[in-house]
Amino acid sequence: GAGVSQSPRYKVAKRGQDVALRCDPISGHVSLFWYQQALGQGPEFLTYFQNEAQLDKSGLPSDRFFAERPEGSVSTLKIQRTQQEDSAVYLCASSLASVSGTDTQYFGPGTRLTVL
């Protein structure tokens, strides 16, 4: 079946612009995660949804970052007033897990954001 998809794959923004990154999880997956991956680093957790509920947003670096999943499927990560330090690959992952505890996370291809 179809895996996790993300769009756009590449985004170039001028400093100060707002951007919106989309994630389509695997159909039926309850949990959805957003990560930020800087060059040469491991993915860093940003936020986590179980269905439409945002259960953990402790990794969001500032109040310029906002994520939503209004119908428990597609999710959008929005970054307002982008800064150069926001340049990174933003990865989305989904898993089947519906209870506490982890299940296999399947990653999307990522969106590479470059802020000029």
Added chain:
Amino acid sequence: GENVEQHPSTLSVQEGDSAVIKCTYSDSASNYFPWYKQELGKRPQLIIDIRSNVGEKKDQRIAVTLNKTAKHFSLHITETQPEDSAVYFCAAGYSTLTFGKGTMLLVSP
């Protein structure tokens, strides 16, 4: 929160040799330990995982061991092949995952 340390940061081996990557974690509540392989410009792909009720798991040339007392886990790749060259990440967690900084494995023919 959880803190995951991964070593080495780079590892070069000859084709056919074994490769071992080690990780430590800090949160005793973590119960899930996956390993991901990421090729340049690609998404992380799960290669093997282990849960805290198991000490060792093997899948063909890949094995993972877990020592909960010492809070460390390791990835073992035997009979390495050039196509094993990639960055490998360990992770640990309960409801969310914390990743290590990665190990770049280079397998020379």
